[in-house]
Amino acid sequence: MNPLPVLVLLPIMGGGLAWGAGRMWPRASPSMRDASWWVVLATLVVETLVLAMATFSHRAHAGPWPGHFAMPWIPAMGIAVRLDMDGLSLSLIWLSLILCFLCVLLATRQATAHAGAFRFLFLATLTGVIGTFLATDLFVFFFFWELMLVPMAGLIAAWGHEDRQRAAMKFFMFTQGSGLVMLLSILGLVITHYRQTGVLTFDYFTLAHTSLSPTGAMLLMLGFFIAFAVKLPVVPVHVWLPDAHTQAPTAASVLLAGILLKTGGYGMIRFNVMLFPDAAARFAPIAMGLGVAGILYGAWLSSAQDDVKRLIAYSSISHMGFVLLGIFAGSRMGMLGAVMQMLAHGLGTAALFLIAGAIQDRLHTRDMHRIGGLWAAMPRLSSAGLFFAMAALGMPGLGNFTGEFLVLLATWRISPLLATLAATGLVLAAIYALRMVNRIFLAAPQADTRPVTDLPSWQMAVFACVMAFLVLLGLYPQPFMIFSAPLPLPATAMAGPGGTTP
Amino acid sequence: MAEILLPLLVLCPLAASLVVFISAGRMGARAIGTVACAGVGISAVLSIILSVMLLSGPVAGGLQVTLWPWMRVAGLSADIAFTLDRISMVMVLVVTIVGLLIHVYAAGYMRDDPGIARFFGCMTLFVAAMLVLVLASDLLCLFIGWEGVGLCSYLLIGFWYDDPANTSAARKAFYMTRMGDVALLCGLLLLACATGSLRIGSVLASVADGRLPASGVNVAAAFILVGALAKSAQIPFQAWLPDAMAGPTPTSALIHAATMVTAGVYLIARVHDLFAMAAPVMALTAVLGALTLLMGACTALVQSDLKRILAWSTISQLGYMFLALGCGVWQAALFHLMTHAFFKALLFLTAGAVIMRAGHEQDIFRLGGLRRAMPGLTAAFVAGASALAGLPLVTAGFYSKEMILSGVWHVHFGLAREWTLSGHPLWGIALLGAFLTALYIFRCVFIVFCGKAGTRAAGRTSRLMGIPLVCLSVLSLFGGVIEMPDTLPSLHLFSALLDPGTPLSHADEPVWLVLAGALAPLAGLGVAWVLWGRPSPVMREIPGQAGVIRPARTGRGMDVLYDRVFVQPFRLLAWLTRLDIPGHAITGTGRLTRAASAGILGVRAGLLDMLAMRATGTARWAGHLPGLFQNGRVRWYAAWIAGGLCAGLAMAVLS
Numbered sequence A: 001m002n003p004l005p006v007l008v009l010l011p012i013m014g015g016g017l018a019w020g021a022g023r024m025w026p027r028a029s030p031s032m033r034d035a036s037w038w039v040v041l042a043t044l045v046v047e048t049l050v051l052a053m054a055t056f057s058h059r060a061h062a063g064p065w066p067g068h069f070a071m072p073w074i075p076a077m078g079i080a081v082r083l084d085m086d087g088l089s090l091s092l093i094w095l096s097l098i099l100c101f102l103c104v105l106l107a108t109r110q111a112t113a114h115a116g117a118f119r120f121l122f123l124a125t126l127t128g129v130i131g132t133f134l135a136t137d138l139f140v141f142f143f144f145w146e147l148m149l150v151p152m153a154g155l156i157a158a159w160g161h162e163d164r165q166r167a168a169m170k171f172f173m174f175t176q177g178s179g180l181v182m183l184l185s186i187l188g189l190v191i192t193h194y195r196q197t198g199v200l201t202f203d204y205f206t207l208a209h210t211s212l213s214p215t216g217a218m219l220l221m222l223g224f225f226i227a228f229a230v231k232l233p234v235v236p237v238h239v240w241l242p243d244a245h246t247q248a249p250t251a252a253s254v255l256l257a258g259i260l261l262k263t264g265g266y267g268m269i270r271f272n273v274m275l276f277p278d279a280a281a282r283f284a285p286i287a288m289g290l291g292v293a294g295i296l297y298g299a300w301l302s303s304a305q306d307d308v309k310r311l312i313a314y315s316s317i318s319h320m321g322f323v324l325l326g327i328f329a330g331s332r333m334g335m336l337g338a339v340m341q342m343l344a345h346g347l348g349t350a351a352l353f354l355i356a357g358a359i360q361d362r363l364h365t366r367d368m369h370r371i372g373g374l375w376a377a378m379p380r381l382s383s384a385g386l387f388f389a390m391a392a393l394g395m396p397g398l399g400n401f402t403g404e405f406l407v408l409l410a411t412w413r414i415s416p417l418l419a420t421l422a423a424t425g426l427v428l429a430a431i432y433a434l435r436m437v438n439r440i441f442l443a444a445p446q447a448d449t450r451p452v453t454d455l456p457s458w459q460m461a462v463f464a465c466v467m468a469f470l471v472l473l474g475l476y477p478q479p480f481m482i483f484s485a486p487l488p489l490p491a492t493a494m495a496g497p498g499g500t501t502p
Numbered sequence B: 001m002a003e004i005l006l007p008l009l010v011l012c013p014l015a016a017s018l019v020v021f022i023s024a025g026r027m028g029a030r031a032i033g034t035v036a037c038a039g040v041g042i043s044a045v046l047s048i049i050l051s052v053m054l055l056s057g058p059v060a061g062g063l064q065v066t067l068w069p070w071m072r073v074a075g076l077s078a079d080i081a082f083t084l085d086r087i088s089m090v091m092v093l094v095v096t097i098v099g100l101l102i103h104v105y106a107a108g109y110m111r112d113d114p115g116i117a118r119f120f121g122c123m124t125l126f127v128a129a130m131l132v133l134v135l136a137s138d139l140l141c142l143f144i145g146w147e148g149v150g151l152c153s154y155l156l157i158g159f160w161y162d163d164p165a166n167t168s169a170a171r172k173a174f175y176m177t178r179m180g181d182v183a184l185l186c187g188l189l190l191l192a193c194a195t196g197s198l199r200i201g202s203v204l205a206s207v208a209d210g211r212l213p214a215s216g217v218n219v220a221a222a223f224i225l226v227g228a229l230a231k232s233a234q235i236p237f238q239a240w241l242p243d244a245m246a247g248p249t250p251t252s253a254l255i256h257a258a259t260m261v262t263a264g265v266y267l268i269a270r271v272h273d274l275f276a277m278a279a280p281v282m283a284l285t286a287v288l289g290a291l292t293l294l295m296g297a298c299t300a301l302v303q304s305d306l307k308r309i310l311a312w313s314t315i316s317q318l319g320y321m322f323l324a325l326g327c328g329v330w331q332a333a334l335f336h337l338m339t340h341a342f343f344k345a346l347l348f349l350t351a352g353a354v355i356m357r358a359g360h361e362q363d364i365f366r367l368g369g370l371r372r373a374m375p376g377l378t379a380a381f382v383a384g385a386s387a388l389a390g391l392p393l394v395t396a397g398f399y400s401k402e403m404i405l406s407g408v409w410h411v412h413f414g415l416a417r418e419w420t421l422s423g424h425p426l427w428g429i430a431l432l433g434a435f436l437t438a439l440y441i442f443r444c445v446f447i448v449f450c451g452k453a454g455t456r457a458a459g460r461t462s463r464l465m466g467i468p469l470v471c472l473s474v475l476s477l478f479g480g481v482i483e484m485p486d487t488l489p490s491l492h493l494f495s496a497l498l499d500p501g502t503p504l505s506h507a508d509e510p511v512w513l514v515l516a517g518a519l520a521p522l523a524g525l526g527v528a529w530v531l532w533g534r535p536s537p538v539m540r541e542i543p544g545q546a547g548v549i550r551p552a553r554t555g556r557g558m559d560v561l562y563d564r565v566f567v568q569p570f571r572l573l574a575w576l577t578r579l580d581i582p583g584h585a586i587t588g589t590g591r592l593t594r595a596a597s598a599g600i601l602g603v604r605a606g607l608l609d610m611l612a613m614r615a616t617g618t619a620r621w622a623g624h625l626p627g628l629f630q631n632g633r634v635r636w637y638a639a640w641i642a643g644g645l646c647a648g649l650a651m652a653v654l655s
Helices: A003-024 A035-056 A087-106 A115-134 A138-159 A164-197 A214-231 A240-247 A250-275 A277-302 A308-327 A332-363 A379-392 A399-414 A416-441 A457-475 A478-483 B002-022 B029-056 B086-109 B116-135 B139-157 B164-195 B200-208 B214-231 B240-246 B249-258 B260-270 B272-276 B279-301 B306-326 B330-357 B375-389 B396-410 B424-449 B463-478 B493-498 B511-533 B549-554 B556-579 B581-629 B634-654
Strands: A067-074 A079-085 B063-073 B076-084 B412-414 B420-422
Touching (some): A079 A115, A087 A250, A164 A214, A250 A277, A250 A308, A250 A332, A308 A332, A308 A379, A379 A416, A399 A457, B029 B116, B086 B116, B086 B249, B116 B139, B139 B260, B240 B249, B249 B260, B249 B330, B260 B330, B279 B424, B306 B330, B396 B511
């Protein structure tokens, strides 16, 4: 049995089952876990087992990378379901699964109405994400890219907070619109390839050999870049993100920040830099400038927010700036730094959103002026919040620092000025992180706080696992760096990752 | 053996910290204190064992332990690795032994505080981070400890978080040191790019090989210097340290006097070979150090808060160390670091005990005459004060300060080829600083302990708090005799310990140099006695009329400047941009589009409506018109018939 199609299809089928189970046996009381919750958990466990199998078993196959699956779909147009897996996709899928477990275990209180449907959409998003990470047929890639968008917009629109409709609309418009630009680029690339060779195919590895004029390559690359830049997000087109993150229910916020943003970074590595290395190298100065702008602008705005989730959302923009900077730094070091930053940011920010969600569940507000000091009432939650705030500000020894350091080092080789500016973002990071800590956790308690319950110890244990993982990423990143490095295209292709400067 | 002991040295406080944090709320105050002291105590014992091992081993090199590779990418390899050489040995001994004494004291001092678990968790975590900083043989590994101590400092300054002033002081300290950290990070990036490794040994070797251009060396040294200045609260970063006194007193003693703030000095001493090749940066270090020591001493002279006096005095003493570093006598800087750790920790702990027994009164003018109520504390404070002032022969401070002064006298800065700068003016400043030091600290002693009684003292100093004070008093009085100027019995144990190969030359040291260094503190003591010590003191305060005094007293001058230059513009910009300009623009465009489409929709609907209305109106009117003919009057019908007939006939005839 080939694990790759199972990986893709399992979540959505499990989601369907969960929906059915939710309709058949609606839960008796809000506190009880119902059948559909157990179905979701079982789906995730099976998915993890399959993924473990895909990770550790190596089968002989025709693909260039460790995992491969191919099945014709629309032969007339050269479209086939091609799935390939290298370390980058594998590590990002692991990240997705870990975050899904976190959501299922820790963020179940908000989806009380139509829980079955909520879980179906949740798992459908997961299918879209995993498909995006695996697809190597451009048409299938586009299909999954759109697939992950629709259920997420549904989650925001139906279960979000006060201003959910507008946020969902904004999210949908931005990602959908940019996705269409990417479709144009895909078609352009395929047609160019067809004109040159007479073969109509959407295969990633074949298309990589297309020889393009510099202008054509630049145009096609920009089409991809726009789609991924919106998702990452890069500064002028980040507008959907704060609204969507703030209005989404906790589980959706976690998915959005933890994984959906990573699809942007993944796409940039896989399609911009590896498919169009020369165009990417020429575009690199602009992209790096945008990255630095994102770091500074995101951090700056983050330190002016009063809404906790909005603050975290803007800090994500700042962190993703490092990812953009690293991807376009043109060296393997920068690429590795970007990947490490994606992994660490996925874990840390997801945990922060879970904590913000827990606070909102208890106090029914996200306004930092009204939350007040929580340390006395909730020491466990507060200490977890303090830890992840420290991770967000780039404390050495935690995962984010590893990524940021590698990215900065790779940037310094190209332009010390840009690296210095990007490093200034770390001061701003301290400002927003400590502002949050001193407003929410370590502050005088509000006068009118109602009695609140702290996190139960099993939830704290789950958070402790995430903390341990971040420490591991920070202190012993070497195995992860080897494991999650993006594999280069096969030897006949143009150049390795980066592939710009020797 | 060393492979196990060296990591264990760091692991013990770390484990204690984890235990204390995880079991918060379940352990009593006594148990928490015991665990914390045990963690640091084991470290202290281990550090002594390791020092013996190091000194009994071969002279060159040190104990090296590489724990695991941190990252290996093309162009950079970094390890988590520890080195115990002679420089780090001195620092490790200071951190663990002084740290242990302060922990024992804190177990008594913080006994009744509800947050004692958080306090000891942070303190032991701090010791672990500080040991990582000190032992690291890789600059990147050092940076973990560097930021870790900053984090612990932040948490402990804002320990009593109920008061917003405390947390804002904590944030201020973190932000200002973070700026320095970013500069240090840039320095690391530069060195890593140029040499491909951040191992201190290999970095220094490649610098010595000339693999870096001179400008690169200068820039790297300047970056590191900025990091060190921020951590050690030197000009222009001095503003955070006085505010940091908001933390509990043991914190001030451990972090903001004995260890963390000296990390900058330690770092520069560690890479002194790099600095030796960057002459302009060395000169800058010396000048900034001299300025800071003078400024700190002057500001301390006009403070009225006991802990703030000590904070400014710390800044001033760190200035001495930077002066020594800038003059290339890093051995003297480390010696002064060590003695300073003893006497400043003693002063802080004694001040904490005094403040606690005097009912949390920190204003020296409201204290007073405490000599009779607390003779033991008075003796300890006087011991610390005389060591700080450097009273000749009997105190440790004298010997270390003397070593710095003689080093500064001999130095020449070769800035350019033909242009050298003599160190004599700096020596003058340092001597003036020594005079002022004695003046301000004995002002404090005379006002607090002599004179009329102020607040009533209550309670007793517990034995737990007393024992560390006794130990520290002994260390501050006699800890300096391991290194003496040549004029006295020539004894150079400390510099021989640090650098057995090339001892400092003291050969051409004139006698009057030592004499001047000995007389300056005595003069300061005498003037202080005249002004504040006699039964009817000449002045209670330094006259406050002079315009310069008031800003200096609050230490606000620099704060105001920072506020104007950085904080307010940042707030303003943040306030202006809080709405996210692109977001706003796009939302605005969306709104405009919606308004436009609504308008178009309205216009279209209006047009259609109007047309439809018109059409129906016309149709109705048209329908109404024939109705007019059927009005039921016969003569009208007859007329119509006749008219129609006529018309028909006319058409028939005419056509």
